[in-house]
Amino acid sequence: MALDFTQFFERYEELVSEVDAVFNKFETDFPEQVRCEKGCSDCCYALFDLSLVEALYVNHHFRERFAGLERNDIMERAADIDRQLFRLKRELWKASQAGKSTEEIFETVARTRMRCPMLGEGDLCVMYDKRPITCRLYGVPTAIEGKGHTCAKSGFKGGEKYPTVHVDMIHERLMDISRDIAEHLGSKYKAIHEMLVPLSMALVTDYNEDYLGVRKPGDDAKPEAAAPAPQPQASGASIPKMEDAPSEACNTCDSDKSLCASCKENSFSIVLGGDDE
Structure with a gap:
């Protein structure tokens, strides 16, 4: 059965249109401060995660648009980033355990x-x-959990007041669509709509029925806590999330399994990067 997410992608694109309209208004109202231009790639080096609906959307269009060597090249770059993120996540987890x-x-x-x-x-x-x-x-003032962010290359100055995009509200809408996707699928993984992944993993993951937990005849009706470990289509480790979903970190961890709960308590997501203003 081919999985059809059209209705959810349409809702996501409506949100995208609203976000684009907000950015366009910033460009109109603050032409000296918004300095985004063709060839500027500062935002292309920031770390952030995607909700389920965004991961599915990016994955769908990537597979539609690219094939052959071009797709393989991009997936190899994505796998390399996953390896880097894996090492970063382990280092940050160790830092949290050390008291940072x-x-x-x-x-x-x-x-x-x-x-x-x-x-x-x-x-x-x-x-x-x-x-x-x-x-x-990226490039306009945003607030995440009450803390302000903006691009270091923009003309927005710290200490001055500007209209601010509250990213938490956008995140809630993305979670709502993701939750509806999980309900539509009847996924046996009760927390799959809460999973956040970097773009690199969204590209290499095969979002098939097994991964998304679509029930088959004879499946236990009781929901399971977690989705299966990601199934990358290119070599390389996946970024560990240290939460419900099993991860490469869990598979390679040499600590006593009784510590799993404390790992989850000290987990964190990679969010919008950039220097604070």
């Missing part, structure tokens, strides 16, 4: 730069029209 504060860890993430696998020649996005919402908002 969550704020310090997030600051480390914000300073970390990794080239997006979709960034092609001439520093141009090869799938610009289908880029995630985070990419569409």
